[in-house]
Amino acid sequence: MLIPMVGLLTGIVIGILCPFVFPASYSTYVAIGILACADSVLGGVRSNLFKQFTLSVFVSGFFGNAILAMLLIFLGQHLNIQLSVAAVVVFGSRLFQNFADIRRFWLNKGKKEDNMLM
Amino acid sequence: MKKIDHGIVSVTILCIFLGTIIGIQFKTVKKQATAYDIQRVSELSIKLNSATSENESLLERIKEKDKKIAEYESYMAEESKEVKTILDESSNLKMLAGLTAVSGRGISVAINDSPKAGQQNEGISTDAFLVHAEDILSILNELNVAGAEAVCINGQRIISTSAVRCAGSVVNINDVKIAAPFVITAIGDPDILEASLMFPGGVVDALKPWGIEIIIKKMELVEIPAFEQQFEFKEAKPSKAEGL
Structure with missing residues (x-):
């Protein structure tokens, strides 16, 4: 699990060092992209821990979620509804859920039966 | 694996x-947060500066034109007697309207926020120790009742359409921002004017308990400037029933 963290830090450094910025009007889309990405990362970590990882699910989940979230925002902007809230809430709660699973896994590493329940 | x-x-x-x-x-x-703010502020301040300087140059021009008009008028007055009477009448009316600077006997009333305003006061709002637009208005009212002929507040001549209005921490008079200390000068009988403010239960009595500083000075010569802004009647027309 150390390698993805190193990857994350490397990414942040690359992002801050690289010269260009996003156009201001796409700010919401990028923010949702970040959330979708973070959700996928935690989901990936979780499934790795539970040995349920499948590449197709991971990739389709990432792209599907990101695209759906951005479509929601696009629609929301044209209908004047804050649909981005829906995406933020869902991604946010999933982040916490995935994190909770990972946390439990690490805490209960010794006791096998608990892992199965979560 | x-x-x-x-x-x-x-x-x-x-x-x-x-x-x-x-x-x-x-x-x-x-980047956005800082760029937007600075851009907006500098844009607005440039606009404000240009508007202010334009305003000043226009005021200059008005003064020049006024001077020219006065020259023409005096020239015309020498020519004929009728014009002279009309001009006399016009200058009387101007004085009444507050469009000419006037001087004479009068008083000056200086009021300032209470020194207690800056301190912590238990249970009493700081507002009570400040001079408000209402206080200025009540002084103005008393002076007018006592027969003040011309009044100005911090150099702003009070005319028939003048408004004294609270605008946050300052007071707007003739759309000009004015802050404490306020100096109200009035032309009229100094004794009567002073008495109108000092009588028991009057304005001074109402403000003194809060520690608001009021200094009333009787003066032999008070200078009161003319109303500087432009004013024009947009809606009001002379009533026909009045027809002379």
Whole structure:
């Protein structure tokens, strides 16, 4: 699990060092992209821990979620509804859920039966 | 074994991607916030500056034109007697309207916020120790009742359409921002004017308990400037029933 963290830090450094910025009007889309990405990362970590990882699910989940979230925002902007809230809430709660699973896994590493329940 | 490898690799790739967007977005947001503010402020201050200087140059021009008009008038007055009477009448009316600077006997009333205003006062709002637009209005009212002929507040001549209005921490008079200390000068019988403010239960009595500083000076010569802004009647017309 150390390698993805190193990857994350490397990414942040690359992002801050690289010269260009996003156009201001796409700010919401990028923010949702970040959330979708973070959700996928935690989901990936979780499934790795539970040995349920499948590449197709991971990739389709990432792209599907990101695209759906951005479509929601696009629609929301044209209908004047804050649909981005829906995406933020869902991604946010999933982040916490995935994190909770990972946390439990690490805490209960010794006791096998608990892992199965979560 | 191979599956776990897959997982870690793809998660790592995604992590790098995630980090990159977070980094770029972080910069974007930071840049936006500062860029927008500074741009807006400098834009507005440039606009304000140009408007102020334009205003000043226009006022200069008005003064020049006024001078020219006065020259023409005096020239005309020498020519004929009728014009002279009309001009006399006109200058009387101007004085009444507050369009000419006037001087004479009068008083000056200086009022300032209470020194207690800056301190912590238990249970009493700081507002009570400040001079408000209402206080100025009540002084103005008393002076007018006592027969003040011309009044100005911090150099702003009070005319028939003048308004004294609270605008946050300052007071707007003739649309000009004015802050404490306020100096109200009035032309009229000094004794009567002073008495109108000092009588028991009057304005001074109402303000003194709060510690508001009021200094009333009787003066032999008070200078009161003319009303500087432009005023024009847009809606009001002379009533026909009045017809002379």
